[in-house]
Amino acid sequence: MNKAMDRIKNGIITENPTFVQILGMCPTLAVTTSAINGLGMGLSTTVILIMSNLMISALRNVIPNRVRIPAYIVIVASFVTIVDFLLQAFLPELSESLGGYIKLIVVNCIILGRAEAYASKNPVVPSIFDGVGMGLGFTVGLTAIGLVRELIGAGSVFGFAIPGYEPIGIFVKSPGAFIVLAFLIAFLNFRKMKKKKSNTSDTVCRMEDCMHCGNTSCGGKFFDFDGDTDVVGHVGKKEEKKEMEENANE
């Protein structure tokens, strides 16, 4: 049980996908026009993440290593389709406002990243809790960004209007998403710098989280394309070693 709580805490706080790993940016920016949309998207992703982690972990000794990525994609895509139809049937309003972005959960870096980094190497139960933790972490991130954008841009909180406030419409439009995220990451950088008194090299981003989904801006850093320094890589190795030791100890 301790292990389970550890995975959940890890997902929500230590390795929060939105605030620490900066993964899955497309849905983060696209659907956070209101807190409710962010919550809906986050929970849908959580369900898919739990199911796909469970499935991939259960099949981890069956799937041949060489075709694992296509196999993961098929598994994820199946669950995405199921969730998409369930939303259309039971929550048509939410489905309408999230639009095509539900289908695009297939290419969300978080899901493939967790499959590759955790579920494919760990037993079923910890993988489920890893999915729960990461999913809730993502949900918290999306809801928080949605809350800020809705508050500034539409002058309401979860749909309840605040009287006497003149909303700044641009924040619910597309530029607002970029601007809010920019300030958010700047704030996180600022806090990190104050705490560490050093530069921001303590990101928990791993190479495999980023590479398979073409996420080139992992952990707020840019994947160095010209190959001078592998910013994403060497941070990852240290982290990975630690995790491998952890697993060996069990």
Next chain:
Amino acid sequence: MSEFTKIILIAISAALVNNVVLSQFLGLCPFLGVSKNMKSAAGMGVAVIFVIAISSAVASLIYQFVLTPLHIEYLQTIVFILVIAALVQFVEMFLKKAMPALHKTLGVYLPLITTNCAVLGVALNNVTDHYNLLESVVNGVGTAVGFTIAIVILAGLREKMEDNDIPAPFQGMPIVLLTAGLMAIAFMGFSGLVRL
């Protein structure tokens, strides 16, 4: 509205009005990650145009001639993502064999596009909007051109920003996002240009 006007409108709408990165937030990872300098930005842009043009044609054909006759339209997400992933691999292998020069310029970018949400997004949008084969390809190329315009402009701005004195917390990603936000405001000027 004649078919020709419709095609032109689809192209303009895809490239400028509903810009894929700045208003739909698709393909954001390469947009932010590969916009450090003009050269790699342009390379990425061309690679995306190439892949999206082929993939939207293939996806449209598969939807019309395989999924619809068999009444398995609900499998579109699974089929499209697999087709796109296979296609990118295939294109890379083909380029390596047949056009080594082109492969050298585009090769690095191709694996990054495999699960780029823009490629899948276009294929799914083509289905949602009931576009036929020609319209799908035009929409795909238009979208990719929009991506290229945006990433090249961003790369140009980032090159200019390189020597500026940026407050430490804003260095790196935040300032790029702010720049992208300002670009998105500029691109909002295109809205209302086209009414389909």
